[in-house]
Amino acid sequence: MKCGPAVRRRKLGAELRALRAHAGLTSSEAARLVGWHQSKVSRIETGRSKVKPADVRLLLDAYDVQDPDLRELLVVLAGSGEGGRDHWWHAYRGVLPPTYRDFISLESQACAMRTLENSVVPGLLQTPEYAREVTRAAVDGLPDGKVDALVEVRLARQDVLRSNPPLHLSAVLDEAVLRRTVGGPEVMARQLKHLREAAHLPHVRIQVLPFGVGAHVGVTGPFVIFSFPNTSDLDVVVLDHLTSSLHLERKEDLHAYSEAFNSLQVNALSPEESLGFIDGIADAA
Incomplete structure (x- = not known):
C-alpha cells in the first residue's frame, strides 16, 4: 500500500525532473551544478531517496525557478514549509x-x-x-x-x-x-x-x-x-x-x-x- 510520504517524494521527484528538463539540463549537468553525484539526482527524481529542503532549494536555484509559490510548495513536499500553517x-x-x-x-x-x-x-x-x-x-x-x-x-x-x-x-x-x-x-x-x-x-x-x-x-x-x-x-x-x-x-x-x-x-x-x-x-x- 502506498503511503503519503512516498507519494510526496515521487511527486516532488517528478516535478523536479520536469523543471530540470525545462531548464535544458541533463541529470549529470544538474549534479555538477550543485556539486553532487549524478546518482543522487536520479534517486531524488525517482522518489527513491528522501530529500532535504535545502537540497530542493539548491536544485531550484540551479534550474532558475523564481516563482515563490512553486518554490514553497516543493520545499513543503520535501518536509519543511515556511508558512504559518506548517507542522503544528x-x-x-x-x-x-x-x-x-x-x-x-x-x-x-x-x-x-x-x-x-x-x-x-x-x-x-x-x-x-x-x-x-x-x-x-x-x-x-x-x-x-x-x-x-x-x-x-x-x-x-x-x-x-x-x-x-x-x-x-x-x-x-x-x-x-x-x-x-x-x-x-x-x-x-x-x-x-x-x-x-x-x-x-x-x-x-x-x-x-x-x-x-x-x-x-x-x-x-x-x-x-x-x-x-x-x-x-x-x-x-x-x-x-x-x-x-x-x-x-x-x-x-x-x-x-x-x-x-x-x-x-x-x-x-x-x-x-x-x-x-x-x-x-x-x-x-
Missing part, C-alpha cells in the same frame, strides 16, 4: 498515527479539497461536540485525554478555512450524514446549524445527495481529492480505511475520481437547494 500537528505526534499526520500535511498545503462523505460530517465542518462523539465511536476505549487531544487536532485543522488564502472546500454529503443522530438531538441540531453557517462562506460549497437519487458512483465509499497550486501533477486522492489510508497519484486514478466527483455534484442538490434541505431536517428534528 507535530505537537500531537504521540496520539496521531503517521497516516493521519500525512493527511493533515496534505490538507494544510492544498489550495482545494473535494470530498464525498457517506456517514459523517467532514472533519473540517464538525462542531467540537460532534467531533468528540465521532472520535469516541471510531476508536473504542480511548482514554479521555487522548480523545481530548484528537478533538483539538480536528478543530485545529479547521484553521485552513480561515487562513489567507483559505482552502476551497467542496463537499458532497449523502443524506445519511444529516439524518444520523450523532451525540443526541441537541448535538446534532448544533451541527446542522454549523453546516448552514459554513455553507455561506464564499470558499465552501456544500451539496446534499438525497436518498431519492438511489445508487450513485459514491456508494463504494468516501474519498478526498486534494489539489495544489501551480500544478495539477501534485494532486492526490485519499481513501480512508479503519486502520490505514490509501493515497492514489496516477493520472488515471485522479481522472476517474475527478469525474466521479463531478457526477456526484450533478446528481446532488444545488448548494441553495441543499441549504433548504438541511433546514428541513433541522426543523423536523
Whole structure:
C-alpha cells in the first residue's frame, strides 16, 4: 500500500525532473551544478531517496525557478514549509498515527479539497461536540485525554478555512450524514446549524445527495481529492480505511475520481437547494 510520504517524494521527484528538463539540463549537468553525484539526482527524481529542503532549494536555484509559490510548495513536499500553517500537528505526534499526520500535511498545503462523505460530517465542518462523539465511536476505549487531544487536532485543522488564502472546500454529503443522530438531538441540531453557517462562506460549497437519487458512483465509499497550486501533477486522492489510508497519484486514478466527483455534484442538490434541505431536517428534528 502506498503511503503519503512516498507519494510526496515521487511527486516532488517528478516535478523536479520536469523543471530540470525545462531548464535544458541533463541529470549529470544538474549534479555538477550543485556539486553532487549524478546518482543522487536520479534517486531524488525517482522518489527513491528522501530529500532535504535545502537540497530542493539548491536544485531550484540551479534550474532558475523564481516563482515563490512553486518554490514553497516543493520545499513543503520535501518536509519543511515556511508558512504559518506548517507542522503544528507535530505537537500531537504521540496520539496521531503517521497516516493521519500525512493527511493533515496534505490538507494544510492544498489550495482545494473535494470530498464525498457517506456517514459523517467532514472533519473540517464538525462542531467540537460532534467531533468528540465521532472520535469516541471510531476508536473504542480511548482514554479521555487522548480523545481530548484528537478533538483539538480536528478543530485545529479547521484553521485552513480561515487562513489567507483559505482552502476551497467542496463537499458532497449523502443524506445519511444529516439524518444520523450523532451525540443526541441537541448535538446534532448544533451541527446542522454549523453546516448552514459554513455553507455561506464564499470558499465552501456544500451539496446534499438525497436518498431519492438511489445508487450513485459514491456508494463504494468516501474519498478526498486534494489539489495544489501551480500544478495539477501534485494532486492526490485519499481513501480512508479503519486502520490505514490509501493515497492514489496516477493520472488515471485522479481522472476517474475527478469525474466521479463531478457526477456526484450533478446528481446532488444545488448548494441553495441543499441549504433548504438541511433546514428541513433541522426543523423536523
